[in-house]
Amino acid sequence: MNTVTERKRLFSNVLSLLVLQGANYLLPLLTVPFLVRVLGVENFGLVAFITAVVMYFIIITDYGFNLTATRKVSLCRDNPQQLATLVSEVFWVRMLLCGLSLSVLTLLVLGIERFQSHAFAYYLAFGMVLGNALMPVWLFQGLERMAYITVLNIGARCVAVAGIFLLVRQPSDYWLVLLLNAFGYLLSGMVAVYIQIFRLKIPLHRPNIHTMLMQLRDGWHVFLSSISISFYTISSSVILGLFAGNVALGYFAAAEKLIAAVKGLTAPVMQAIFPAVSRKMVENQQAAFRFVKQVGLVMLVLLGLACLLLVWFAEPIVTLVLGPNYQASILLVQLLAITPVVVLLSNIFGVQLMLPLKLNKRYSQIYVVAALLSLTLALILVPLYAELGTVLTIISIELFVMLAMGFSVWRYLRLNTSITAEQSNV
Template structure:
């Protein structure tokens, strides 16, 4: 047994996979734990209404962040993984993605800022929404897709650690009254921008890359090629983010805070899924025959971890200060949604997309998102916060079951 483990570790690809897993595990653990360190404090100091304003602001920014991301964490990662041995190709890919992101960022800011000033519901917390733009800028400029493509997840872990620690220290040191809630987006935005600058310095110095001029024609081509994955990444906002947004707009900022805090608990599992999916994606592109072993063992592990969180969730709720009507029921429904989304990441992201079936995933995602978008208003209107959870679950269930259906269909045909 020991010899078998040693042989596995001696293999260069397996060794890199394990390093990436632990690097991203540390990153995601930090991303999961630090918000839980600050969440009870923020709810206590700011109150659920002010915290709800932050949740609503994050929901607004998420629409525009999905545009600037443009699915590059999949499409650019895939391209980097295929050409990582060529410095010239990496320079070209790096440059065209950054130029494209710069155009997208300019485009969304020209829309977002007027929207913040025009919509009456945003005027009460105007400074919060405007400062959220800093976070949008920082996240847009952060080249996570590059580090994922070259399978150097340690850089992502280290840089995100800087963001989260800086933000957490700032929260405890500077946010002391409900009126300080505007500091939340300021601290987060400044941290993201600083880390984005550091990350590009690392790319220049350690990977010997540079920015070369990319004309508008190549930018348009990049947008065209990446469009299916952009749609795949963006349209889930129609049910996922819109649900958060409508809970705040229909039920009020206090309920937005409760719903956001409950989803933060489920985020513990989502973080775990994100680690595994991020590490597995570039690996499974190169070793497609490993998928069946990966999917079988991973789904079993997810079922065990989910069961544990269901058992202990009430203790977590008590620590954070989550207590409202149907709080456990909302949590159970969201857990079922999480299990469905794991099937989606396994069979869509790590099977269909890794094999280039982007259009299939795009069509499935569009259909699901439209269903979720249509159902979101009536479900929240008639069933309140529980209706919001139901909408998330219904949409995620369609995604998960649909992904599995197409996986079986392609496997039956013997398509790679």
């Protein structure tokens, strides 16, 4: 960093996101041992299936703005009028996409029997989509005011977790889990909009169709990559639930919760440095590459050690956290333990380097190909091997994405003679 002020701001943002990410993973993880026992494997799998479906709509309403809009906010944050215009455009686009998502959910409920049988639960869970659409994470991140995100999310999640422990008492209470999670999203989203308008003094203007369309166009490639990512993350749960049932999905979802906690160890740091990397790529590419390399190496070492410990102690961890009825999740945890490291490398190559270098099109192309490969593998492996087939599909696709993005960065460095040999060592 160039100044003491920038270092302090980055440290504050990293600390805020560390606390936030820890809460995002640890608070729900506190409920996992309780829910897997109270709901049982089947209803725990049902909650995972409904949540996975709703996550599709969250990705649609996000539309990649957590990357594209964050970068734009970081560049125009000193221009109040331009910033207010940008914030209004992104807000109304997300509201429009939220309305379209609700229409699609209604079509699914009316047309597919599996959705009809739990229609009420799907609509309850949709509150997460609206709450997420209201929450301007991209604004706070671009302004490097992550403390707001931390306080709001932790407060809302604490309310949801407390409600789960107090109110969920039997397997038929699965819908309360969805309702309480949705309430947490809505609460944090509404308070965030209040802070944006009345504390940060960033008003919402009337929607302008032309500028909204421009935002949709600008975010298309990142959105395409985001929706493609869902085919080997979220879709893995959906396909497993459709072909193997809620019990198999319950074993996988429980293992995935443990892996998600490990993945979250480095996410705050990588999320916090993205605005700084975006600015440095414009000002000084040498400094940007050097900064990403330094941070990336530290994160890789720490995460690698955590993953090795998870493999070694998988059996006692699963028995302690999930209980004796989830022995089938032990192998899944051990196999999936490689994915946090692979995903971190993909983030370094893709988010931290490819996007600031404006390789958006190649970035999205990689994820589109990954989505097609994932769908093909899942349709072959899941009917044969159930939850194990899902895990093998995820590992294969994550490796493909990492290698493809690494190759893209290497190729960019080779073709651009303006980048020094020092950068080529990244």
